[in-house]
Each structure stands twice: as structure tokens, then as C-alpha cells.
Amino acid sequence: MSKKKVKKFYLVKGFKDILPEDQLHWEFVRSKFFNVARSYGYDRIDLPILEDSKLFVKGVGNLTDVVSKEMFTFETLGNEKVSLRPEGTTGTVRAYIEHGMVNRKKPVKMFYMGPMFRYDKPQAGRYRQFYQFGLEVFAEEDPIIDSQMIYMTYQLFDELKIPVVIKINSIGCPKCREKFLKTLKDYLKKNKSKLCKDCQIRYNKNILRVLDCKEKKCREIVLEAPQILDHLCDDCNKHFVKVLEYLEDSQINYELDPFIVRGLDYYNRTTFEVLPTEEFCGGDSGSQNALAGGGRYDYLVKNLGGQSTPAIGMAFGMDRIVNALKKVKDLELSNINTSDVFVAQLGDKARKKVLVLFEKLRRAGFSISESISKTSLGQQLEEANRLKTRLALIIGEKELLDKTVLIRDMESGNQEVVPENKIESVLELRLKSLDISVKKVRMR
RNA sequence: GUGGCUAUAGUUUAGCGGUAGAACAGCGGGUUGUGGUCCCGUUAGUCUGGGUUCGACUCCCAGUAGCUACCCCA
Numbered sequence: 313m314s315k316k317k318v319k320k321f322y323l324v325k326g327f328k329d330i331l332p333e334d335q336l337h338w339e340f341v342r343s344k345f346f347n348v349a350r351s352y353g354y355d356r357i358d359l360p361i362l363e364d365s366k367l368f369v370k371g372v373g374n375l376t377d378v379v380s381k382e383m384f385t386f387e388t389l390g391n392e393k394v395s396l397r398p399e400g401t402t403g404t405v406r407a408y409i410e411h412g413m414v415n416r417k418k419p420v421k422m423f424y425m426g427p428m429f430r431y432d433k434p435q436a437g438r439y440r441q442f443y444q445f446g447l448e449v450f451a452e453e454d455p456i457i458d459s460q461m462i463y464m465t466y467q468l469f470d471e472l473k474i475p476v477v478i479k480i481n482s483i484g485c486p487k488c489r490e491k492f493l494k495t496l497k498d499y500l501k502k503n504k505s506k507l508c509k510d511c512q513i514r515y516n517k518n519i520l521r522v523l524d525c526k527e528k529k530c531r532e533i534v535l536e537a538p539q540i541l542d543h544l545c546d547d548c549n550k551h552f553v554k555v556l557e558y559l560e561d562s563q564i565n566y567e568l569d570p571f572i573v574r575g576l577d578y579y580n581r582t583t584f585e586v587l588p589t590e591e592f593c594g595g596d597s598g599s600q601n602a603l604a605g606g607g608r609y610d611y612l613v614k615n616l617g618g619q620s621t622p623a624i625g626m627a628f629g630m631d632r633i634v635n636a637l638k639k640v641k642d643l644e645l646s647n648i649n650t651s652d653v654f655v656a657q658l659g660d661k662a663r664k665k666v667l668v669l670f671e672k673l674r675r676a677g678f679s680i681s682e683s684i685s686k687t688s689l690g691q692q693l694e695e696a697n698r699l700k701t702r703l704a705l706i707i708g709e710k711e712l713l714d715k716t717v718l719i720r721d722m723e724s725g726n727q728e729v730v731p732e733n734k735i736e737s738v739l740e741l742r743l744k745s746l747d748i749s750v751k752k753v754r755m756r
Numbered sequence: 757g758u759g760g761c762u763a764u765a766g767u768u769u770a771g772c773g774g775u776a777g778a779a780c781a782g783c784g785g786g787u788u789g790u791g792g793u794c795c796c797g798u799u800a801g802u803c804u805g806g807g808u809u810c811g812a813c814u815c816c817c818a819g820u821a822g823c824u825a826c827c828c829c830a
Contacts (some may be wrong), residue, residue, distance in 0.1 A: 322820090322821075325821085337816075340781095376828095377827080377828050377829080381757080381828095382828080382829090392773090399829095399830085410799080427830080430828090430829080430830090432827090432828070433757075433758095433822060433827085433828095434822090434823095435823075435825085436823075436824070437806085437829095437830080438828085438829075442830065443830090444830065476798055521828095522829095556810090565758075574829090575828065575829060578830090585830090586785075601830095602829065603830070604830070605829080605830065627830060628830070629829085629830030630829060630830085631830080633830090656789095656790085658789060659789095671827080687788075687793090688787095688788055688789095688790095689788080689789055689790055690787065690788080690789090690790065690791070691788095691791090692789050692790090693790055693791035694790095694792080695791085697792050698789065698791085698792090698793040704790090704791085706789075708789060709789090710789085718789090718790095720790075720791095722791070722792090725790090725791095727790090
């Protein structure tokens with residue numbers, strides 16, 4: 313025996329498989345998203361994974377980390393420079409403009425779901441291909457939309473049984489931000505030498521980011537720093553006050569957090585992030601714990617060549633949410649892989665019969681399963697047991713001759729012989745008496 | 757991109773400078789016309805490449821991968 317080693321093929325770094333055993337959780341999250349989005353009047357849109365690189369450079373901003381060092385960018389055979397989308401908002405805006413959605417009934421509400429790609433160093437809760445669910449509302453400036461989105465988010469996590477806190481801030485409009493940046497710069501100038509190395513760089517490059525530096529010495533300085541909330545212009549201030557007003561008296565667990573600065577250039581006014589509560593995380597919070605985030609982007613549509621259109625949107629990190637969901641204790645996932653009836657066979661003729669019977673019952677709407685490649689009855693019933701199937705149909709030589717079917721209750725072990733032509737009605741009766749809804753349609 | 761930690765069957769893991777052991781899962785059987793429990797059998801492993809050594813899974817170095825902190829973000 314030669315011990316030749318076959319070279320293994322590894323997953324590409326930062327990419328992962330979502331295995332069958334994880335699909336219940338994913339399915340659960342997806343279906344909650346769909347339900348909530350649809351009930352709030354959002355329509356689905358599916359966008360390409362590949363877009364013109366320029367779109368992201370212009371939309372997200374070429375100074376952002378996401379665009380400047382985290383994009384999968386390459387040239388096609390036709391020399392087009394394209395990128396795997398790092399986020400969903402920009403593409404949605406492109407579609408909004410490209411399909412003349414300005415002319416649609418306002419507001420235009422859409423949701424999307426799919427993989428995003430960022431060339432980041434992978435670690436807990438961070439992958440190079442990850443999945444986002446996103447909501448976008450176009451052509452509505454009213455602050456109640458901001459509040460409703462936060463409201464919706466809270467409902468969603470409530471249904472998922474993941475306790476969260478929503479951190480809210482307003483970063484104003486370009487006008488008030490400009491003024492604020494000056495004030496901030498003046499303040500930090502005095503303390504510049506005390507800031508960490510990174511912040512020295514940020515001071516010149518993106519001074520806002522100094523505000524959410526985690527270094528102790530920076531935090532101390534930042535605590536005393538002027539806050540954008542105190543420097544909003546009248547309009548922005550009014551808008552934000554309204555947003556908060558609408559949230560008053562709600563059950564929503566939210567906090568004002570003046571340090572929520574988003575990393576994408578297009579944001580303005582209301583911004584927010586969703587974090588699991590500390591009690592829920594226990595000790596191992598991990599630093600990649602933002603489950604969702606978003607905000608207004610009132611200038612993006614115009615910036616990408618459309619008419620000036622106010623807009624707001626947010627994205628949910630599905631991988632992280634699924635991860636959090638696994639920590640939820642009293643979670644009841646309806647197993648889409650279970651069935652009510654199992655068909656077993658013995659002998660080649662019976663097998664052939666079952667091949668057809670299975671299809672007949674399936675079409676009649678029964679939730680049914682089989683293990684037709686197995687020959688021993690023991691193995692088949694074992695499978696029925698594993699699938700937690702309540703009833704099993706058994707067909708062997710004897711039943712073939714008599715034109716009957718044996719129905720076995722897997723829990724009590726009781727068996728009854730039923731004429732072949734009455735299978736469906738008897739099955740229906742038995743299931744009903746077991747309080748199992750008959751002809752259930754598999755949830756997708 | 758900068759640090760830290762780790763690497764043994766599919767999974768979780770034990771171990772020793774000289775034969776790598778278990779549990780779970782899988783497969784087969786006890787029981788080819790009756791599942792769960794139980795019993796028996798069985799498949800399968802030291803990340804890769806160097807070095808030290810009579811001998812390395814063990815010690816050293818490098819690579820790779822995973823985890824993790826920073827960064828960034830979802």
C-alpha cells in the first residue's frame with residue numbers, strides 16, 4: 313500500500329461553506345426578514361454581484377477602507393474593470409437611477425439579500441464573503457421613516473429573540489459637518505501629541521474616525537471633545553429631534569451614541585448601529601459584534617447621477633445574526649426536513665410499487681419521505697425513526713398480493729392493514745386524529 | 757496590513773523522544789417482515805517542508821491554515 317498523499321484543495325481564505333446542519337438557522341433568519349420586510353411594504357430587488365468598479369469608488373468613496381483596500385477588483389477578458397460588490401446600497405441606487413424609479417410611487421421601498429465581498433483579514437464574525445440583508449427607502453425625507461426603520465429593526469430582533477441595543481446618532485449634513493469638523497480640529501490640535509499613532513493619521517485623513525478610536529488615551533481626549541450633536545444646523549437638528557420624538561414611549565432599547573460615525577462616505581444625518589446586549593453576549597462579546605447598521609444617504613442618488621433624492625437604508629449582517637441565533641436558548645425551529653409519512657418496502661416488486669406510490673402521495677400533498685435504496689426493513693424504519701416520522705407505510709410481498717398496505721404508528725407500534733385504494737383517506741384520518749395538519753405545504 | 761495563540765480520525769479530544777488511545781458520528785452484524793435502547797465488529801488520524809536525534813506525532817525553525825486582538829465593518 314503506497315501512502316501517497318493526495319493534495320487537498322482548500323477553501324479560499326475567508327470563504328466558507330454553509331453546511332446542511334446550519335441551514336435551519338439560515339432559513340429561519342431569511343424567512344423572518346422576508347416577512348417583516350414585506351409587511352412593511354418593501355419589495356425585493358436582486359442585483360448583480362459584479363459591478364463597475366467606478367460605481368463603488370464614486371458611491372462609497374475612494375478614501376474609505378472598504379473601497380481603498382478591501383475590494384475584490386479585477387479586469388474581465390474584455391478589459392472592463394469590475395468589483396465584487398462590497399455592500400448593497402450603491403448597487404440599489406444604481407438600479408434606482410438606471411430604471412427611472414424616480415417616476416414610481418413614493419416612497420420607493422426595496423430589500424435585497426445576498427453575498428457581499430470584502431478583502432479583509434478574516435476573524436470571528438468577519439468573512440471575505442458574507443451575507444447581507446438590506447433595506448432601502450428612496451424619495452422620503454420625513455424623519456418618521458428613520459424612526460420606523462429603527463422600529464422595524466427592533467421588531468425583527470425581537471422575533472429572532474436576540475436582545476439588542478440600537479445606538480443612534482446624527483452626523484448632520486455637509487454644511488453643519490464642515491463647521492463641526494473645524495471645531496473638532498481646533499480642539500484636537502491642542503491634544504494632537506497625546507493621540508495614538510493611528511489617530512495622528514486620522515487627524516489628517518478622516519478626523520471623524522478619531523471619535524470612535526478604542527485606545528484609552530484617545531477616548532479620554534474624545535470624551536471632552538465637542539460633539540456633532542451640539543453643532544447640527546437647524547434643519548438637521550429638527551430632523552433628529554423628530555426621529556427621537558417618534559421613538560419616545562416605544563419599547564425600543566436605544567441609546568444616543570455620539571460616536572457612531574459610519575465608515576462609508578455617503579451617510580448623513582441619522583446613523584445607527586445594532587449591537588447585541590452585553591448580558592446576551594456574556595463575556596465573549598467579540599469585537600465584530602455589530603449585527604446591523606445604516607443611516608441616511610440623502611446625497612448619494614444625486615452624486616451617482618440621479619435627481620436629488622433623499623434616502624435611507626440599512627444592512628443586516630446575516631452571518632453574525634445566525635451566529636447570535638445559535639446562542640438563543642428557547643429557539644424553536646420548524647424542521648423542514650421532517651415528514652409525517654414514511655414509505656418502506658420489501659422485495660424488488662414492492663420497491664417498484666413504492667417508487668410510484670411515493671410520487672402519488674407526494675403529489676396528493678402529504679409530507680412524505682423514503683429510503684428506497686435500502687433493502688432491509690430494519691434500516692428503513694431506522695431512517696423513519698431518525699426523521700421522526702410519525703407514520704410508516706410498509707409494503708412487502710404479502711401486501712402486494714392482497715393489494716393492501718400496512719400502516720405503522722411509529723410511536724405506539726400499532727399497525728393496521730388497509731386496502732390499497734383507501735390509503736390516502738385513511739392516512740388523512742390518522743394524521744388528523746394525531747393532530748397533525750394534513751397536506752401541509754412545506755414552508756420555503 | 758500589524759501582533760498573539762493553536763494545529764492528532766468526519767467531529768470533540770487523550771498521550772508519549774521508541775507500539776497513537778478514546779468518545780461521538782459513519783459503516784457492518786446480533787435482528788435479511790419491524791425502528792429508538794443494548795451488545796459485538798469495523799473504517800478513519802499526528803497540516804507541509806526543513807533541522808536536532810540512533811530514532812520526532814512529541815523538541816527547534818520556516819511555511820500554510822484556523823482562531824483571536826488591533827484596524828475596519830455587517
